[in-house]
Each structure stands twice: as C-alpha cells, then as structure tokens.
Amino acid sequence: MKTTTRLLLIACLSMPLLAACNKQEEKTAAVAEAPLAAPTTNDSAAWDTYLTKVVTQKIEGATNVYLYTLPDPAGADFQGEYDRQLEKAQGDVARGGVEGTLLAFGSQNSAKSADLAIASFAQAQPGTMKGVRVMFIGAQADADRVKAAVEPSGAKFEFVEAK
Incomplete structure (x- = not known):
C-alpha cells in the first residue's frame, strides 16, 4: 500500500512538470518557425546571424551543412x-555529393551570392550531387540563375527569399 501511495504521489507531482515541458516545446517550435526578417543594413555579422537562423529552420534531414x-x-x-569562399565551395562540389548534405549560399548582396553559387557548380559533373540539397537565400531574380547552374548536378x- 505504501508503494502504491508513493507512486501516485510522484505521478501527481510530476504532472505539472510534464505539462510545463510540453508548453515549452510548443513555444520552441513556434519560435523556430517564426518568419525571419533580413537585416536592412550591410552589417556582415547581422547577415551571418540571419543566414544561420534561416538554415537552422530549414535543416530538416541534413547531416552535413x-x-x-x-x-x-x-x-x-x-x-x-x-x-x-569560391575555392572552398568549388572543392566541396568537386568531391561530389554525400546524401544528406546541405550547401547554403547567401549574403547581403544576392547577385554576388548567386555568382558564387553558379561559379561553384560550373565544373560539377552531371548527377554527382544526388541526395544533396542546395539552398539559395537571396532575391527571386537571382534564384533562377542559381537553379539553372545547380540542377544538372542532380542536387x-x-x-x-531574403526579406
């Protein structure tokens, strides 16, 4: 009887803690999916923080980022x-893709980021990046250029959109 009473008491005392944990998880999920606003200045540190948060929100299934x-x-x-950055990106692309890899390109200057992504994939062999995701964070006007450069690789x- 004492053991049963103790177990019931522990269960009753644990319920509020479990409820609080569930509420915290719900808040965390809501914050993680909250839309982000791109910095309005050319502050590189602010842009790095913004881009990191965008990638973190979209990281699902990536094992290498x-x-x-x-x-x-x-x-x-x-x-x-x-x-x-171009030398590093070209080296990463030249090695070929490992399934679960996410390559993300972005900066305060969308056109320059697009140029970097395009140049990185210029020598990519067809089909060598299957299972790899390539994310471009920038302006819609540049996205089509990057997509055209990336797709032949199989990624x-x-x-x-950075907004």
Missing part, C-alpha cells in the same frame, strides 16, 4: 573573401 556567406561588397577585402535546389 555548409554555409557560404560573403561580407559587404564595399568592404576592404571583399574580393579576397569571395575568392576563398535538389531550394530557394528562400
């Missing part, structure tokens, strides 16, 4: 950073 970002094009070392193209 690569995010290629660019600094403000008016910055002192923009070309050097662009060249380093699944995804577009997220």
